[in-house]
Amino acid sequence: MSDNVAPGRVPGIRPRMGNARLRRALAIAGCLSALAGCATLPDAERELAVPHDQQVEFEGAHGPVSAAASEAILDRLEGEDGASDVLQKHLAYEQAVNADSPLVLGNKLTLLQNGPATYQAMFAAIRQARDHINLETYIFDDDESGHQFSDLLLERAAAGVQVNVIYDSVGGILTPATFFDRLREGGIQVLEFNPVNPLTGNKKSWRLNNRDHRRQLVIDGRIAFTGGINISDTYSSAPSGKRTRKKRDQAPDAGAGWRDTHIRIEGPVVAEFQKLFMDTWARQKGPPLAAKNYFPKLKAQGDEIVRAIGSTPDDRDSLIYLTLMSAISHAEQQVHLTIAYFAPDPQLLKALTDAARRGVDVVLVLPSYSDSWPIFHLGRSNYARLLRGGVKIYERRGAVMHAKTACIDGVWSTIGSTNLDWRSFLHNDEINAVILGRAFAAQMETMFASDLAESDAIALDQWRHRSLLLRLKERMARIGAYWL
Template sequence: MLVDGPATHQAMHAAIAQARDHVNLQSYIVDASDVGERLAQLLKQKAAQGVKVNVLYDSVGSIKTPREFFRGLTEAGVAVCEFNPVKKAPAKLNNRDHRKILVVDGRVAFTGGVNISETYASGSRRARRVQDQERDRKEGWRDTHVQVAGPVVAQFQRLFLDAWALQDCGPWAEARYYPRLERRGDQAMRVVGSDPGSGKSEMYAALLEAVRGARSRVWLTVGYFVPDPDTKEALMQAARRGVDVRLVLPGFSDFWAPVYAGRSHYEELLAAGVRIYEWHEALMHAKTAVIDSSWSSIGSTNLDWRSFVHNYEADLIVQDAGFAREMERRFREDIAASEEIDADAWRARGAGEKLKEWLARQWEYLL
């Protein structure tokens, strides 16, 4: 498990530096900040060494990135593809590639919530030390990523190559995309994706099943929380049957509407016994779950309509008690940095806050 941007990017750069055959990168945001430039220089170096480098970025997520940035990669021998270009595919404007996947030599893979963006130039500890909410919207985000090896890497590779083919990015360069992979441990892992083209979200189904079957605890950390009726009902039913259900959610975000749409559901959740915590000292962007001290997930999927219906997503599910303990330790640290929502105080919130919640909820299907 990798916590926050600096640690994640350091691990990704180290893996890329060791690449001998290929590097496949898929990211919602690839920007031209110092973070993006450092990665770009490394990718150019690997391409110059004969490594096959493929980069797939989302047209909307990376809309502020100058064309010159991607042109520089192409001129250096990097294959670059734009996912659902805004100008060329306006009918697919609402279907975004929200995945964050890196595969190196078909042997190591990364996924989670961390983009290639200036928002990850520093870690969330800095944001907590220096209280500046406007600055925290731009950097120091709290996020979680994961690095894996072993047979599960082939599942990430398939997601990437399928997305490349879907976008008609042209034939990928010949490389050893599927080397023989030996087991690296006893952890059971699988990759789940969301594909609006197929009309299904594997992560949605897997999470609902895990919550509905939970016996002791459901601990979720969610960057954007705008639950559909089934997800909300599953959380409330779990709490009512005595399961320890806790949510760590953002107290502010880069866009106000998802926060208030999520808050419009708090009263029902609190009444059912769900405990809710908000991060106010840094922007919470992680998407993780740990259930019954054995089932865990890390990925790009939020608990909102956009992730479940509109976006292409990717998550790793791990069924292992040791990894779950690590996730629980991180969750407790996040709770310690959060403020718990008191049910009585919440019911007494002002009319202005309730109005914002009502307005945001009218648009929750698109958030």
């Protein structure tokens, strides 16, 4: 569960995240109670073995774009770089995975790195809200950051703006009820996702292990934010960038900050994020929402092609999983990933090593320290296989790496809430933005290069000589791999 809070905590970081062992214990209890009905990942090879020669279709501000207009858009996109048709191929593969989730034209994107920049952008957008604010978050802490958000939300509610909030019951397990009561008393609609106490939720559909791991904020149906950042003082500072050398598995310096990524979106695709929020509210049987202009007419704001993808445990297949597997499996040049919690399944491991063996530059930037030692060591237990297969692995220094991003072939990018672990793909509600285009991918590559400069390479010969204690931790972590 992202923010895979686990035993122990990072020195200098408020105990809220470190205390997440309680969240994980609750989730594992839910898993064990449902052991007889374990979910399984889709057969990616079978699901992706579909024809990809169909016409790529787009949606714009006024709905579906004609076939002729779509063809003209593709010609223009490829005309920007005649060296290859890699962008068109990724567009076709992306559409083939899920034709029901549209590729939407005309969006403007702002890449946000780390908590301070993200909070500043979110606060500015909240202050500008005139009709409604829809906020969905895994963690909403009762701390300085949480109070900054709650005070702003209450201010806008007092001004007549409808504010609707969804928070996860396990993610908010340490936030006192009085914190949310204050929001309700101020006129804000607050919905607890899958309450831990089955008597307070939907008894028929109660599943402790199904958590809302999404982070999204929608302002007036016109601006959306999504990514990996929760509402917590954990994100109140950014990584220092100091090139300190520490032993592996050692915590970063106090106050080093968490490394994470978010995105601000304007344009027609915001309606797709809004639909996902409204769907969650309906599935959780929240009270009727006040009549507001949740779906205003949207105009093109930029040139980016964006797809909003949400996944839930009730889906036949995890679309986020399949779209990532498709992009990796069809990669021709690069696969660059920054991953907070790395617990790959066999199919994902194979896709990464297969890509490396066919000459693709596969590079993973992973944490050198984590707030969840089981996930941390479970991920490390795969290093030898990945390194032998030609995958390059780096560990980020000086901060807890919490970002969940990918950039593939300089044209396919994703930012969202989804980790590369069983929990994200099978047990959580997750949300990702997929962006198809070179301009935004160039920003992603710049960000990736910056992370790489703050990371240490893991060499196979060096890894083979790791201590017996580390090997033991890896073996212990693998015992409960499915449930982490």
